[in-house]
Amino acid sequence: MTTELSSPVVADGTGPAPAIWTEGLTKRYGDLTAVDRLDLRIEPGEVFGLLGPNGAGKTTTILMLLGLSEPTGGLVRVAGLDPTRQPLEVKRRIGYVPDSVGFYGGMTGRWNLRYTAALNGLDRATAEERIERLVDEVGLADRADDKVRVYSRGMRQRLGIADALIKDPDVLILDEPTIGLDPHGADQVLGLVRRLAAERGVAVLLTSHLLGQVQAVCGRIGIFVRGRMVACGTVDELAAGHGGRLVVEVEVAGPADADVAALLRDVPDVVDVRREGTMWLVGAQRDVRLEIAERLREAGVTVVHLRRRAEELGRIYRRYFAVEGSDDIDQS
Numbered sequence: 300m301t302t303e304l305s306s307p308v309v310a311d312g313t314g315p316a317p318a319i320w321t322e323g324l325t326k327r328y329g330d331l332t333a334v335d336r337l338d339l340r341i342e343p344g345e346v347f348g349l350l351g352p353n354g355a356g357k358t359t360t361i362l363m364l365l366g367l368s369e370p371t372g373g374l375v376r377v378a379g380l381d382p383t384r385q386p387l388e389v390k391r392r393i394g395y396v397p398d399s400v401g402f403y404g405g406m407t408g409r410w411n412l413r414y415t416a417a418l419n420g421l422d423r424a425t426a427e428e429r430i431e432r433l434v435d436e437v438g439l440a441d442r443a444d445d446k447v448r449v450y451s452r453g454m455r456q457r458l459g460i461a462d463a464l465i466k467d468p469d470v471l472i473l474d475e476p477t478i479g480l481d482p483h484g485a486d487q488v489l490g491l492v493r494r495l496a497a498e499r500g501v502a503v504l505l506t507s508h509l510l511g512q513v514q515a516v517c518g519r520i521g522i523f524v525r526g527r528m529v530a531c532g533t534v535d536e537l538a539a540g541h542g543g544r545l546v547v548e549v550e551v552a553g554p555a556d557a558d559v560a561a562l563l564r565d566v567p568d569v570v571d572v573r574r575e576g577t578m579w580l581v582g583a584q585r586d587v588r589l590e591i592a593e594r595l596r597e598a599g600v601t602v603v604h605l606r607r608r609a610e611e612l613g614r615i616y617r618r619y620f621a622v623e624g625s626d627d628i629d630q631s
């Protein structure tokens with residue numbers, strides 16, 4: 300593999316390096332291409348979701364980012380560093396949370412964090428200060444002195460995130476972070492991920508096969524099928540990219556003589572308007588909620604419900620998969 304830097308942002312030092320950057324990243328196992336010419340760029344503070352079914356190549360990608368698997372071809376940089384040549388430095392900059400985090404169950408959460416801090420060479424005062432802040436941040440302040448074996452799966456997962464953050468990384472990688480969690484536990488973990496990215500500027504890469512969760516937390520999404528990223532962008536961009544459209548639900552409470560259909564059709568980029576029970580369903584090429592609200596308000600129409608249909612990523616996903624030929628994915 301070539302090690303020459305071709306990313307101008309990294310090479311000339313004029314701007315902040317992307318948190319994660321790959322170009323043509325490829326991994327082959329014999330005849331099988333597990334990751335096929337992956338181009339990826341994730342900025343600090345971004346939450347990026349890698350979405351794909353079992354065997355798509357998500358874990359292989361993570362292993363290459365972590366410097367645990369050598370690429371067959373292409374380039375990879377994490378925080379401006381080459382994981383193949385600088386694996387130790389890269390590991391210091393990445394917090395990694397595997398799908399099942401191993402802790403010493405007979406020891407407390409706080410003890411486990413101290414252990415990780417010591418492994419990372421943190422001095423005691425820094426470690427204690429960080430642990431105090433982190434247990435609070437992940438919502439475990441009142442349980443940090445309980446033994447980990449009595450923790451729920453969600454608590455373990457949040458302890459895993461605290462554990463990954465001990466070294467104050469630039470990049471956080473989470474492999475299936477909500478697997479096995481109930482909806483409340485999943486919400487807590489995803490809310491935490493969102494906050495970390497927004498408040499600390501950490502770049503987050505998470506893998507998942509849970510569409511709804513990816514949609515809820517990720518600014519951009521990459522759809523991975525058989526080693527190839529077949530699409531990448533915001534939910535809106537993905538919807539538009541395959542000739543798709545967004546659907547906005549609108550419900551109004553009068554006046555009775557208002558021609559709501561005509562008002563809705565008049566909004567730019569609206570493609571079609573139809574009725575479903577008491578609701579209007581507005582198909583559009585982009586998110587037109589704001590314009591709809593304004594247009595209806597100006598016409599004196601009272602809006603009682605205005606929402607984007609939540610399952611749209613599922614439909615987008617199925618469209619990409621109809622092309623690629625697989626639909627082993629969970630809608631939750």
Ligand SMILES: Nc1ncnc2c1ncn2[C@@H]1O[C@H](COP(=O)(O)OP(=O)(O)OP(=O)(O)O)[C@@H](O)[C@H]1O
Pocket residue numbers: 328331333351352353354355356357358359360
């Ligand atoms: N060490 C290996 N040797 C040979 N083939 C491998 C190896 N590791 C992974 N593969 C293959 O590479 C492909 C991608 O696997 P990978 O584990 O990256 O997928 P994934 O998207 O993470 O799936 P999952 O959701 O099941 O973890 C699969 O076909 C897998 O069998």
